[in-house]
Amino acid sequence: MVQEKTAMGDVMEAPGLSDLLKGEVAVVTGAAMGNGEAIARGFARSGARVVLSDMNAEALAATVASLRSKGADVIGVTGNVASYADCERLAPKARAAFGDVSILINNAGICRRVPAEDDDFIGSVEAQLTVNGLGSVHMVKALLDQLKATRGRVVNIGSIASFVATTGGIGYGMSKGAVLLMDSVAQIGC
Numbered sequence: 172m173v174q175e176k177t178a179m180g181d182v183m184e185a186p187g188l189s190d191l192l193k194g195e196v197a198v199v200t201g202a203a204m205g206n207g208e209a210i211a212r213g214f215a216r217s218g219a220r221v222v223l224s225d226m227n228a229e230a231l232a233a234t235v236a237s238l239r240s241k242g243a244d245v246i247g248v249t250g251n252v253a254s255y256a257d258c259e260r261l262a263p264k265a266r267a268a269f270g271d272v273s274i275l276i277n278n279a280g281i282c283r284r285v286p287a288e289d290d291d292f293i294g295s296v297e298a299q300l301t302v303n304g305l306g307s308v309h310m311v312k313a314l315l316d317q318l319k320a321t322r323g324r325v326v327n328i329g330s331i332a333s334f335v336a337t338t339g340g341i342g343y344g345m346s347k348g349a350v351l352l353m354d355s356v357a358q359i360g361c
């Protein structure tokens with residue numbers, strides 16, 4: 172059935188697809204707002220149990236509460252994907268709540284357009300490489316045994332910047348290009 176409303180707040184009420192992901196356990200990073208929240212809402216509406224993760228604890232709590240009020244089976248785990256220790260902490264919490272994870276959506280990401288002349292240029296490039304690139308690697312490594320046990324799927328959110336250069340986007344382009352290559356390398360075996 173075609174979804175009638177596309178506004179994020181309406182996703183849980185929209186008709187259809189209610190059992191498509193029944194039995195699946197999904198982790199969505201950067202799920203407190205934006206694309207990650209929309210993905211988490213869509214997954215919950217399609218029957219998946221969802222672990223929402225984000226470094227913004229307040230926004231995460233609000234999103235989790237909103238989903239639960241609509242009957243979704245979800246938990247929130249605060250964490251920064253740039254920290255492998257945080258990703259390692261998430262893994263047992265997800266398993267304890269819902270069992271082994273079968274879908275990982277590496278969505279958490281940042282975009283900083285800082286001119287090369289600025290003092291914080293290097294820091295901004297490093298931050299984007301760490302969050303957008305290394306963050307996905309951290310999450311896959313932390314959940315590897317669970318994803319293997321479920322023959323799970325991993326989606327790494329790239330960007331048009333994974334494919335083409337954009338003005339002022341050195342750090343973002345490098346990081347999203349890395350995400351694309353990570354997928355390609357994973358397909359032939361790590």
Ligand SMILES: NC(=O)c1ccc[n+]([C@@H]2O[C@H](COP(=O)([O-])OP(=O)(O)OC[C@H]3O[C@@H](n4cnc5c(N)ncnc54)[C@H](O)[C@@H]3O)[C@@H](O)[C@H]2O)c1
Nearest residue numbers: 201203204205206225226227251252253278279280302330
């Ligand atoms: N918005 C766009 O136009 C667009 C286009 C192409 C790709 N993307 C990609 O989609 C993804 C989401 O983008 P968005 O526009 O929804 O972003 P957003 O800024 O609206 O939301 C990002 C969320 O990720 C969280 N986050 C940021 N850094 C984090 C970290 N280190 N650890 C954990 N959580 C973190 C934030 O707290 C926030 O809740 C990103 O990977 C982005 O690169 C976005």
